[in-house]
Amino acid sequence: MKKFNLLKSAIIAVLLGVVCFAFTAAPERITVKGSDTLVILAQKWAEVYMKSNSSASIQVTGGGSGVGISALINGATDIANASRKMKNTEKEKLKARYNTLGVEVACAKDGITIYLNAASKVKELTVDQLGKIFRGEITNWKELGGDDQSIKLYGRENSSGTYVFFQENVVKGDYATSCQTLPGTAAVVNAVKKDTYGIGYGGAAYAEGISICKVKKDANSPAFAATAETIKTGDYPITRYLYMYLRNRPTGEMKKYIDWILSPEGQKLVVDMGYFPVK
Amino acid sequence: MKKLKTLLFLFVSLLALNLSAQEQNQAEKISELNEKVNGLLERAATSESDLAKLTKIKVSGYIQAQYQNFESPALLAKSQNYFSLRRVRVKFTYEALDGVKFVVQPDFSPGNISLKDAYAIVNDHWTKTFSLWAGKFNRPNYEVEYSSSQRELTERSLVIRTLYPGERAIGAKLEYNPLKVPLHMQLAIFNGNDGLTIANSAGTNLNAADNIDYDNFKDIMARVTYNITLGSFGGLDLGAHGYFGAAKSNALKTLSSDYTTVSDIKFGDRVSRNWLGGEFQLFADVLGGLSLKGEYLAGKNATIGYAPVAASGTVAAIPGVANFQNNFAGGYLYLIKNLGKKNQFAFRYDYYDPNTDIKGNQVKVKGFTTTDATKLANKMSGKGDLATSTFGFALHHYFDDNIRITACYEIVQNEKVGAAGLLTEDYVQADGQKVAKGLDYSKVVPANVFTLRIQAKF
Numbered sequence: 001m002k003k004f005n006l007l008k009s010a011i012i013a014v015l016l017g018v019v020c021f022a023f024t025a026a027p028e029r030i031t032v033k034g035s036d037t038l039v040i041l042a043q044k045w046a047e048v049y050m051k052s053n054s055s056a057s058i059q060v061t062g063g064g065s066g067v068g069i070s071a072l073i074n075g076a077t078d079i080a081n082a083s084r085k086m087k088n089t090e091k092e093k094l095k096a097r098y099n100t101l102g103v104e105v106a107c108a109k110d111g112i113t114i115y116l117n118a119a120s121k122v123k124e125l126t127v128d129q130l131g132k133i134f135r136g137e138i139t140n141w142k143e144l145g146g147d148d149q150s151i152k153l154y155g156r157e158n159s160s161g162t163y164v165f166f167q168e169n170v171v172k173g174d175y176a177t178s179c180q181t182l183p184g185t186a187a188v189v190n191a192v193k194k195d196t197y198g199i200g201y202g203g204a205a206y207a208e209g210i211s212i213c214k215v216k217k218d219a220n221s222p223a224f225a226a227t228a229e230t231i232k233t234g235d236y237p238i239t240r241y242l243y244m245y246l247r248n249r250p251t252g253e254m255k256k257y258i259d260w261i262l263s264p265e266g267q268k269l270v271v272d273m274g275y276f277p278v279k
Numbered sequence: 280m281k282k283l284k285t286l287l288f289l290f291v292s293l294l295a296l297n298l299s300a301q302e303q304n305q306a307e308k309i310s311e312l313n314e315k316v317n318g319l320l321e322r323a324a325t326s327e328s329d330l331a332k333l334t335k336i337k338v339s340g341y342i343q344a345q346y347q348n349f350e351s352p353a354l355l356a357k358s359q360n361y362f363s364l365r366r367v368r369v370k371f372t373y374e375a376l377d378g379v380k381f382v383v384q385p386d387f388s389p390g391n392i393s394l395k396d397a398y399a400i401v402n403d404h405w406t407k408t409f410s411l412w413a414g415k416f417n418r419p420n421y422e423v424e425y426s427s428s429q430r431e432l433t434e435r436s437l438v439i440r441t442l443y444p445g446e447r448a449i450g451a452k453l454e455y456n457p458l459k460v461p462l463h464m465q466l467a468i469f470n471g472n473d474g475l476t477i478a479n480s481a482g483t484n485l486n487a488a489d490n491i492d493y494d495n496f497k498d499i500m501a502r503v504t505y506n507i508t509l510g511s512f513g514g515l516d517l518g519a520h521g522y523f524g525a526a527k528s529n530a531l532k533t534l535s536s537d538y539t540t541v542s543d544i545k546f547g548d549r550v551s552r553n554w555l556g557g558e559f560q561l562f563a564d565v566l567g568g569l570s571l572k573g574e575y576l577a578g579k580n581a582t583i584g585y586a587p588v589a590a591s592g593t594v595a596a597i598p599g600v601a602n603f604q605n606n607f608a609g610g611y612l613y614l615i616k617n618l619g620k621k622n623q624f625a626f627r628y629d630y631y632d633p634n635t636d637i638k639g640n641q642v643k644v645k646g647f648t649t650t651d652a653t654k655l656a657n658k659m660s661g662k663g664d665l666a667t668s669t670f671g672f673a674l675h676h677y678f679d680d681n682i683r684i685t686a687c688y689e690i691v692q693n694e695k696v697g698a699a700g701l702l703t704e705d706y707v708q709a710d711g712q713k714v715a716k717g718l719d720y721s722k723v724v725p726a727n728v729f730t731l732r733i734q735a736k737f
């Protein structure tokens with residue numbers, strides 16, 4: 001009986017050994033999905049990288065940070081772009097499905113910009129005022145030095161990392177029910193562009209044809225617009241990193257691509273596209 | 280000329296009147312349209328508000344359909360292989376406000392619906408670190424809280440299934456999740472007897488009322504876990520949990536785990552059930568990702584007996600059964616390895632010894648033999664004291680985001696008794712013939728199981 005047990009144990013050990021040393025082959029085509037804030041930069045990275053690396057195939061789509069992270073957990077994408085950090089619940093799901101904690105790569109910086117209509121009389125707001133506006137506690141521009149008109153709120157859907165980051169760091173509560181949710185930062189900018197009394201938020205790279213509201217940490221602080229300098233110095237109060245999440249440590253083509261994104265060449269594109277470099 | 284002027288004047292006046300009437304009509308129409316638009320806007324706002332409420336409801340669930348083949352001869356007369364629905368569950372989560380959540384999860388099976396989860400969670404708004412749970416929910420333990428839709432082997436390990444039957448319990452729980460420390464603490468209070476069978480002399484389960492406690496004793500559970508990040512290698516989660524509970528005695532005697540001591544006890548006295556467990560989960564980003572997970576539990580469990588029933592008030596009509604307190608130990612060790620993005624392999628060694636005071640070769644040999652006045656029925660050690668080891672192998676294929684196909688084979692091995700014929704069981708063959716003493720526990724009694732399962736999750 002002992003011999004039998006020994007044989008059985010040996011078979012089990014060999015089987016486990018074989019399985020353990022089977023590893024994942026690097027994907028031939030890299031798929032990138034997630035943050036809408038990051039999508040135009042990610043597409044530019046892919047386009048420029050593929051021009052100089054003809055064998056590389058990179059497919060980039062948006063959908064929002066939450067969508068990208070879900071796709072990473074489900075194995076539907078290789079890289080998840082996110083404009084917020086992964087939540088603990090998402091990490092637990094990744095652990096359960098792929099037995100890893102994921103790899104976080106900070107690839108750019110962004111200042112969440114407050115969009116106002118070009119005709120707006122309001123030029124600066126404190127973080128506290130922004131919180132009150134988006135919680136629905138301040139509802140009229142008159143209270144902020146503007147016209148006696150209702151404030152129209154425009155924001156992102158809850159699958160957006162920007163939505164989550166803005167909620168956690170500025171709104172600090174539930175968004176007002178009157179806040180109209182739109183499927184993308186470009187849509188928020190467009191809505192504010194057309195609405196004299198509108199206000200929205202989103203990535204700095206999208207801020208075109210609207211008035212950028214300066215933001216103050218508190219009533220006694222100076223107001224800053226999101227620029228490379230104010231983000232680098234930390235003066236602009238609503239600053240965040242933009243991330244790429246991977247299931248495993250990158251190897252092969254994936255590693256080359258990530259290294260290139262973090263190289264001076266990749267980071268130059270960050271600046272060209274209106275974002276801010278990580279270094 | 281005068282007439283012409285008058286006519287012209289009249290014509291212009293009429294025209295002006297007509298224009299004025301038209302303008303008035305247009306203004307009325309605009310006003311009407313404005314009212315309509317305002318009405319539509321109001322209705323749209325109401326609909327949007329209603330839709331916003333609907334987005335707070337999340338529906339998820341899963342279905343597990345499976346084919347199983349059991350190698351147990353004890354099932355020969357019944358079905359040794361069959362298709363079954365293991366789980367059909369739909370979970371409704373309603374997040375009423377930021378930090379307030381309600382969860383209801385019914386479990387469907389052919390011909391039956393039962394309530395698996397029903398609880399409310401309230402998160403504290405001030406420190407954002409505490410949350411209070413109330414209702415029916417999973418007991419705080421790693422394998423219990425790990426959803427069976429994610430679990431790598433088809434069933435939980437035997438020790439967990441034994442200690443936490445049905446996984447859920449009714450009670451309240453306080454969770455502490457500090458924002459900046461990777462620590463997770465849970466402190467729960469439960470009725471404590473959920474899923475246990477406490478039979479009386481007639482064989483009726485006194486604990487059959489799922490919603491009401493069998494006794495006044497409440498059980499306490501605590502679990503602490505801490506996550507350590509190991510840089511780019513991965514992470515290690517360490518944890519411990521404890522169960523401190525009791526059940527009401529329904530007997531007048533309590534038998535010790537080694538079958539040597541019978542002590543007196545009163546009806547309604549505490550029969551304690553206490554144990555501790557330690558756990559770890561190592562996640563390593565090597566060779567495409569693998570994890571090792573283990574847990575060890577040991578302590579004292581209890582089975583509640585009953586007192587003999589006296590017929591005509593004089594003679595004990597049937598023998599009573601003493602409460603039994605068994606010292607147990609058990610645990611499991613998983614090795615899980617991803618094979619590419621679509622496949623996963625899992626191995627589990629699972630061990631449970633329901634009575635650490637009685638070794639296999641002591642069963643039926645060195646037992647409790649004293650003839651007791653109460654005529655205790657379970658005075659001899661037996662099958663229930665034998666340990667079980669299970670080696671499980673599973674291969675999963677993730678067909679897409681929602682579908683998982685699993686093939687699992689479990690090799691089940693019982694602890695052996697000292698001599699052939701010492702502990703045996705009869706079984707009935709497929710042709711109806713009874714094989715007396717056909718299952719001999721001095722050998723491994725076949726009990727291996729093959730499962731092929733398809734799971735759809737949404």
